[in-house]
Amino acid sequence: MVSEFEIIHRFFQRELAAPGVLLGIGDDAAILMPDAGSALVVAVDTLVAGRHFPDQTDPVSIGHKALAVNLSDLAAMGAQPRWATLALTLPKADEAWLSGFAEGFFALADRFHVALVGGDTTRGPLSMTVQVQGQVDAARALRRDAAKPGQHIFITGTPGDAAFALQQLQAGEAVEAALLARLNRPEPRIALGMTLAGVAEAAIDVSDGLLADIQHMLDASACGAQINVDAIPRSQALLSLDVESALTCQLNGGDDYELCFTVDADRVEQVYQAAEDSAVSIAEIGIIEPQPGIRCVHEDGSPCTLKVGGFDHFANNHD
Numbered sequence: 001m002v003s004e005f006e007i008i009h010r011f012f013q014r015e016l017a018a019p020g021v022l023l024g025i026g027d028d029a030a031i032l033m034p035d036a037g038s039a040l041v042v043a044v045d046t047l048v049a050g051r052h053f054p055d056q057t058d059p060v061s062i063g064h065k066a067l068a069v070n071l072s073d074l075a076a077m078g079a080q081p082r083w084a085t086l087a088l089t090l091p092k093a094d095e096a097w098l099s100g101f102a103e104g105f106f107a108l109a110d111r112f113h114v115a116l117v118g119g120d121t122t123r124g125p126l127s128m129t130v131q132v133q134g135q136v137d138a139a140r141a142l143r144r145d146a147a148k149p150g151q152h153i154f155i156t157g158t159p160g161d162a163a164f165a166l167q168q169l170q171a172g173e174a175v176e177a178a179l180l181a182r183l184n185r186p187e188p189r190i191a192l193g194m195t196l197a198g199v200a201e202a203a204i205d206v207s208d209g210l211l212a213d214i215q216h217m218l219d220a221s222a223c224g225a226q227i228n229v230d231a232i233p234r235s236q237a238l239l240s241l242d243v244e245s246a247l248t249c250q251l252n253g254g255d256d257y258e259l260c261f262t263v264d265a266d267r268v269e270q271v272y273q274a275a276e277d278s279a280v281s282i283a284e285i286g287i288i289e290p291q292p293g294i295r296c297v298h299e300d301g302s303p304c305t306l307k308v309g310g311f312d313h314f315a316n317n318h319d
């Protein structure tokens with residue numbers, strides 16, 4: 001087995017000088033410097049094989065997803081990604097696997113100018129922990145506790161796709177490539193998140209399921225919401241399902257890594273412009289209300305009677 005030193009040197013150590021990195025991989029710790037006036041924003045997430053990604057997932061996708069789920073947390077804070085550290089637990093030092101993992105990880109890291117500044121490898125069942133560090137003007141950061149009655153609620157993209165892809169995989173069915181990518185290669189909404197800082201109010205990334213994550217935001221903000229379930233954008237793939245199955249994926253499915261955020265009424269136009277500038281589709285799906293709880297309704301205002309809950313989350317512990 002190649003040594004830990006060789007793994008890091010061959011697959012993860014790069015010679016590039018990165019902004020803000022005073023000392024990178026190779027010492028006991030990295031020394032980092034955020035831009036003057038910015039606060040440091042830190043998030044960490046662990047992925048475990050068989051729990052957060054199916055065992056048969058290709059290593060390039062795993063490398064992408066390990067970083068993407070963390071970048072999604074930075075997006076939900078309105079932060080600019082800067083650096084990352086990686087702790088990898090591997091059953092064996094499989095060079096083809098390591099090479100694929102590094103390819104997926106660095107392809108995404110390079111797109112968002114994230115420098116890998118440290119890591120650790122251990123032998124054991126396959127899992128990985130990525131910690132990301134970003135920066136934000138603290139006064140403009142998007143927080144879960146900033147929702148207030150009257151604010152409009154928005155969602156990016158088409159939630160529910162990852163859950164539908166997982167259902168098909170678990171049923172042994174063929175999954176169309178674009179749908180599978182929604183599960184394996186989530187796109188962190190970094191550009192939009194950064195643009196929304198100082199414009200939107202509360203935000204959260206949807207990892208546990210749309211309703212569960214909206215509830216997290218409402219709990220932090222001590223208010224409630226009305227959600228128009230018919231306004232939640234539905235992908236072409238979900239349009240092939242009956243309405244109840246599609247809604248179950250949209251409302252309860254996890255792993256979407258879309259952004260859900262609230263906006264004051266007088267900033268709604270600004271938010272549509274920000275989405276257009278970031279080339280991300282957004283939709284208004286509801287309104288924050290004073291009384292606690294989520295009330296799901298249809299377009300005509302009638303209550304949505306779909307029994308939600310009980311969906312078997314693949315990753316239900318993932319914020």
Ligand SMILES: [Mg+2]
Pocket residue numbers: 072073076204205206207318319
């Ligand atoms: Mg999160």
